[in-house]
Amino acid sequence: MHSTEMNRWTGMPYSVRYFEILEKRKTLPVWLQKDEFLEALMANQILILVGETGSGKTTQIPQFVLEAEDLGNPPAVACTQPRRVAAMSVSRRVAEEMDVTIGEEVGYTIRFEDCSSQKTVLKYLTDGMLLREAMADPLLERYKVIILDEAHERTLATDVLFGLLKEVLRKRSDLKLVVMSATLEAEKFQDYFNGATLMKVPGRLHPVEILYTSEPEVDYLEAAIRTVVQIHMSEPPGDILLFLTGEEEIEDACRKIRKEINDLGDQFGPVKAVPLYSSLPPAMQQKIFEPAPAPLRVGGLPGRKIVVSTNIAETSLTIDGIVYVIDPGFSKQKVYNPQVRVESLLVTPISKASAHQRSGRAGRTRPGKCFRLYTEKSFSIDLEPQTYPEIQRSNLANTVLILKKLGIDDLVHFDFMDPPAPDTLIRALEVLNYLGALDDDGNLTKLGEIMSEFPLDPQMSKMLIVSPGFNCSHEILTISAMLSAPPCFNRPKDAQKAADDAKARFSHIDGDHLTLLNVYHAYKQNNEDTSWCFDNFINPRAMKTAVNVRQQLVRIMARLNLKLCSPNFNSRAYFINIRKALLSGYFMQVAHLENKGDYMTVKDNQSVHLHPSNCLDHTPEWVIYNEYVLTSRNFIRTVTDVRGEWLVDIAPHYYDLSNFPSGEAKRVLERLYAMRQREKEVGKIRNRVK
DNA sequence: GAGCACTGC
Numbered sequence: 001m002h003s004t005e006m007n008r009w010t011g012m013p014y015s016v017r018y019f020e021i022l023e024k025r026k027t028l029p030v031w032l033q034k035d036e037f038l039e040a041l042m043a044n045q046i047l048i049l050v051g052e053t054g055s056g057k058t059t060q061i062p063q064f065v066l067e068a069e070d071l072g073n074p075p076a077v078a079c080t081q082p083r084r085v086a087a088m089s090v091s092r093r094v095a096e097e098m099d100v101t102i103g104e105e106v107g108y109t110i111r112f113e114d115c116s117s118q119k120t121v122l123k124y125l126t127d128g129m130l131l132r133e134a135m136a137d138p139l140l141e142r143y144k145v146i147i148l149d150e151a152h153e154r155t156l157a158t159d160v161l162f163g164l165l166k167e168v169l170r171k172r173s174d175l176k177l178v179v180m181s182a183t184l185e186a187e188k189f190q191d192y193f194n195g196a197t198l199m200k201v202p203g204r205l206h207p208v209e210i211l212y213t214s215e216p217e218v219d220y221l222e223a224a225i226r227t228v229v230q231i232h233m234s235e236p237p238g239d240i241l242l243f244l245t246g247e248e249e250i251e252d253a254c255r256k257i258r259k260e261i262n263d264l265g266d267q268f269g270p271v272k273a274v275p276l277y278s279s280l281p282p283a284m285q286q287k288i289f290e291p292a293p294a295p296l297r298v299g300g301l302p303g304r305k306i307v308v309s310t311n312i313a314e315t316s317l318t319i320d321g322i323v324y325v326i327d328p329g330f331s332k333q334k335v336y337n338p339q340v341r342v343e344s345l346l347v348t349p350i351s352k353a354s355a356h357q358r359s360g361r362a363g364r365t366r367p368g369k370c371f372r373l374y375t376e377k378s379f380s381i382d383l384e385p386q387t388y389p390e391i392q393r394s395n396l397a398n399t400v401l402i403l404k405k406l407g408i409d410d411l412v413h414f415d416f417m418d419p420p421a422p423d424t425l426i427r428a429l430e431v432l433n434y435l436g437a438l439d440d441d442g443n444l445t446k447l448g449e450i451m452s453e454f455p456l457d458p459q460m461s462k463m464l465i466v467s468p469g470f471n472c473s474h475e476i477l478t479i480s481a482m483l484s485a486p487p488c489f490n491r492p493k494d495a496q497k498a499a500d501d502a503k504a505r506f507s508h509i510d511g512d513h514l515t516l517l518n519v520y521h522a523y524k525q526n527n528e529d530t531s532w533c534f535d536n537f538i539n540p541r542a543m544k545t546a547v548n549v550r551q552q553l554v555r556i557m558a559r560l561n562l563k564l565c566s567p568n569f570n571s572r573a574y575f576i577n578i579r580k581a582l583l584s585g586y587f588m589q590v591a592h593l594e595n596k597g598d599y600m601t602v603k604d605n606q607s608v609h610l611h612p613s614n615c616l617d618h619t620p621e622w623v624i625y626n627e628y629v630l631t632s633r634n635f636i637r638t639v640t641d642v643r644g645e646w647l648v649d650i651a652p653h654y655y656d657l658s659n660f661p662s663g664e665a666k667r668v669l670e671r672l673y674a675m676r677q678r679e680k681e682v683g684k685i686r687n688r689v690k
Numbered sequence: 691g692a693g694c695a696c697t698g699c
Contacts, residue, residue, distance in 0.1 A: 083697065111699055128698040157698065248693065278696065310695055332695035345695060390697090398699090455699035487694070552699090612691035631693070 009098060009105040009121070018099040025097060028056030029202045034064055037199060041068055041145075045169060046196035047178045050186045052203025053360060057180050058086075058149055059094050062122050065178070071144045072174070076120075078140075079147040080127040082155045083316055084110040091115075091124040098122075111455070112548050127157035134161075135405050135452065139168055144175065151181040151189065152353070153315065154389035154418075156399060162192070163415045164406060184353050185386060192417045206363040208325075212376040220328035221249065223373050225256050227326050231371075232261060232304055233268060238323025238368070239292055239305040241313060241361055245332045245347050250275045250308045257306060269301035270294075276309035276317070279486065281541070288319050314357050318364065325362040325370040327355060329383075334393050338423040340604050341431075341588075343395050344630040351387040355379065389418050396420055397458050400428040401437060404444040405452040434588060434654050435462045453556055456480060463585025464553065468563035470581040472574075475517055475566060477557070479582070481550035482516035483626055483638070488542040489613075499537040507615040510575055511623070511640025513582055515615045520546060580650065583642050586624045587651035591636055592665040593621050599636065601628075603654075605661055611637035621668075622647065648672050 007014050025031065030051065040047055041064075051057045062079045065071070081087040091108040100106055107116030109125040116123050125133075127148070134140055146165065151158055165177055179189055183200070190198050217223040224242055231240055244250050254273040261271045270293040276285060293303030307319060311331045333348045350358075355372065362368030372379065391399070400411065408414050411425055432438040435458050437448030444452075447465065454461040460480050467476035482488065491499040506522065508514035523543050526532040533540040557564060567574045583590075591599040591608055597619075599608050608628065610616070614637075622644050625636035647655050648669060657673065660666050 126698060132699055153697090155697070246693085246695065277694090279694065312696065314696090316696070334695075347695090402699095491693085613693090629694090633692095635692080637692095 007099050009100050012099075014099055017096075021097050025056070025060065028060060029054070029204055030056040030060045033199065033201060034060075037061070037064055038068055040197050040199055041065065041176065041178070044197045045173070045176055046193045047176070048186060048189050048193065048196050048198045049178060049180045049201065050183045050198065051180070051201030052182060052205060053364075054204035055201040057201060058090055059097065061178065061180065062124075062147055063094065063098065065145050065147070066122060068145075074121050075145070076143045077122045077145045077147065078130060078143045079122070079124050079149055080130050080158070080161070081124060082127055082150050082153050082158065084126055085316070086150075087124040087126050088113075088115075091122075094122065094124070112552065127155055127161060131157045131160055131164075131402065132455075134164060135402065138406060139172055140165075140175070141172075145178065146175070147178040147180060149180045151179045152185055154387075154391075156390045156394060159389055159391045159417060160399060160402065162417050164408075166193070166415055182353075182357075184356070188417075205360055206365070206367045208359050208363040208367070209369045210359055210372060211369060212372050212379065213374060216375055216378060217328075217373050220330065220373055221253060224326055224328050225253060225260060227371050227373065228257055228306060229260050229264070231324050231326075232271060232306075233264070235324065235369070237269075237292075237302045237304065238366075239307065239319075239321045240324045240326065241319065241322045242306065242308045242326040243313070243328065243331070243358055244308055244310065245330055246310060247275075247277050247279065250277060250310065253308050257308070266296055267301075270296055270303040271306055272303065273306045273308060276307055276313060278310070278312055288317070292321075311354075313361065314354065318361070320365050322361055322364065323366065323368040325358055325368065326373065327358045327370060328373040329355065329378075333387070334390070336394050336424060338421060338427045340601075340606055340628075341395065341427055342628045342630065344628075349383060351384045352379070353386050355383065391416065391420050392418060392424075394420075394424075396424050396428040397431045398456075400425065401432060401444075401448065401452050401458055404432075404438065404442075405449065409442070431588065432458060434651075435459065435585075437462070450560055453560060454553070456484065456553075459585040459588070460484075461585075463581055464557070465562060466584045467581045468565055470577040470584075471565050471567045472577045472581055473557065473562065473564050473566075475578045476581050477550055477553050477564075478517055478520045478546075479513050479578075480553060481546040482520055483513075484549045485545040486539065486542040488516070488519055488539050488546070490537045490539050492537075495537070502535075502537040503615070505536075508575075509615075509617050510579065511620075512613075512615055512638040513624075513626070513640040514575060514578065516638075517578070519543075579640060579642055580646055582640060583624055583646055583650050586626070587647065587654050589625050589628075590642065590647065591623050591625060591639075592668070593619055593623075594664050599623070600663065600665065601636075602665055603661060605663065606634060608634045608636045610639055611635040613637065614639050616641065644668055644672050645676075648676060 062077055065077050066075055087108045087110050091106055092102050095102040095106040103115040104119045106122045107120040109116055109129050169175055190196055254275050257273045272293050274287045276288050288307050292305040295302055329350055330347050331350050332345045334343055335346050336343045359370035362370050437451050439445055450465055451458055451461040464476055467473040489503050506515050506518045508518055530540045567577050590602040594600050620641035622642050623639040624642050626638035629635045629637055
């Protein structure tokens with residue numbers, strides 16, 4: 001028996017700090033419903049809990065679950081988060097609240113860090129990580145209660161977990177599921193989970209007044225800047241958050257805001273316009289937390305901070321002190337076109353749910369205002385209620401591989417909350433079949449099973465797995481890591497020439513993949529030195545990521561007994577082997593140089609251009625490409641020279657001419673096949689003569 | 691001769 005003053009988890013007396021935090025915890029809205037929650041948890045296998053920001057659900061509900069008595073011993077509770085930082089910071093907070101050491105009773109697991117142990121009874125982890133765990137342990141037997149938090153965000157991993165857990169719950173009556181979400185789709189969740197019990201928790205936000213424009217705006221950027229200036233001139237003190245769509249637009253807007261407010265003269269307070277987007281260096285991102293500037297003179301008007309941000313401020317980052325939100329109603333969103341197998345980013349109107357989330361950012365510290373730069377009518381008629389879930393906007397090759405590995409054979413009848421387009425599923429199955437991950441009946445092959453172990457796209461896993469056969473797994477590991485990291489070349493607007501010159505020093509004439517290999521080697525040779533990075537216009541964050549990813553991939557290769565090897569650097573075949581290995585994974589991403597001088601993607605027959613960032617000094621007849629980007633033109637980016645003969649040698653099943661659209665590429669391939677045929681015949685005759 | 695919303699394994 002523990003006394004009430006003893007910590008149940010450590011057997012130690014509680015610290016003073018514990019009681020201090022406890023008093024604060026008790027003021028959170030969710031505490032009023034603690035008993036109600038525990039009763040509902042006892043009585044149901046599935047529980048939906050909806051609550052707005054500030055209810056305290058993410059930190060408190062998992063602790064309430066630990067108090068439930070029928071959890072078994074030791075109780076094992078998992079709580080998912082869509083983002084790593086959230087998993088980390090929330091678990092740290094909860095460990096403090098429970099008066100235990102992080103990594104012991106309370107821990108977290110994210111891609112590059114497992115901070116948990118045998119003792120861990122409550123673990124926060126990313127949704128993608130729980131999905132990985134499910135691949136090794138399909139019934140998730142180590143857990144008694146699983147909490148899916150931020151379910152309304154509908155990440156790919158959360159959507160897959162929905163369907164998976166629904167099946168697991170049928171097989172495991174001892175497992176419980178709590179789905180936590182913002183309010184808007186509560187009934188939809190309830191229906192999906194067979195009418196599960198729904199509990200609502202109030203949030204704790206200050207009221208936000210919503211203002212619409214009376215007429216539609218023609219130019220949202222101009223309107224946004226005008227609104228910033230108006231707020232600054234006529235509204236009481238308080239910081240401004242403006243949502244725009246991307247880096248360039250944001251930097252441009254910051255310059256214009258600074259200029260316009262400067263032009264107003266000094267009868268208004270000073271402003272600090274700060275950009276915010278994910279590729280911004282962390283030191284620059286920190287600026288959003290700096291206070292607004294001080295008045296220009298004693299007794300003068302107070303200054304104002306104006307944060308101009310992408311959607312990152314909608315979910316991932318919260319900034320206190322924001323009183324005014326300006327929402328032009330757009331964001332960049334990923335869309336997938338299964339016909340040409342291309343994911344691209346498009347500036348798209350946001351959803352009502354997203355508009356609601358944005359306006360909420362104005363009411364975190366005190367009552368605020370949200371200026372929507374569209375009409376009220378447009379809000380109610382034009383905006384979709386919800387953003388389409390990611391599963392309906394993505395290439396699903398990797399997801400289908402995971403589902404197959406999880407033992408889900410019949411994808412068409414898998415219980416998706418929102419099923420992906422049939423075309424997308426068919427495309428994914430086709431790609432996996434061409435790669436040899438699925439047989440012709442759609443069953444996972446041994447190769448497919450190995451591929452599923454890698455946290456990579458199937459094309460990349462395939463090239464890694466076959467790379468020992470080309471004696472170059474070290475090099476393919478490096479290239480895979482570099483392709484998985486953010487772009488490594490910096491090209492600041494004020495130093496473009498210098499940046500291009502620096503990049504040219506890494507160039508390999510056979511292509512960008514080999515250039516990436518050169519950069520990585522140079523980075524290692526210079527001891528991963530950050531100042532070397534700056535001197536060479538290399539992004540040090542990208543390089544650190546690449547090193548991390550590479551280490552993880554090396555561990556997986558070793559675990560799977562895949563050989564780590566390098567060809568002799570001085571051999572003529574060194575780069576040829578690497579290029580052949582690349583092609584073994586990416587034979588579906590090849591373009592052919594046409595007589596007109598432009599490129600045509602093989603089989604899909606899309607007219608494309610080499611992206612100007614490429615490092616080739618010639619236009620090869622055949623190239624493999626890593627990315628297809630739709631911007632001002634159709635570009636293929638990160639390209640490497642390959643030989644036509646390799647196509648027919650390495651991927652004859654894909655370059656099957658009986659099933660090939662006619663055109664220049666087909667005529668060239670016909671000649672290559674004929675050549676190979678003649679070689680075979682000559683070989684036979686020689687053998688006979690012998 | 692150009693531009694990368696945001697995550698995640």
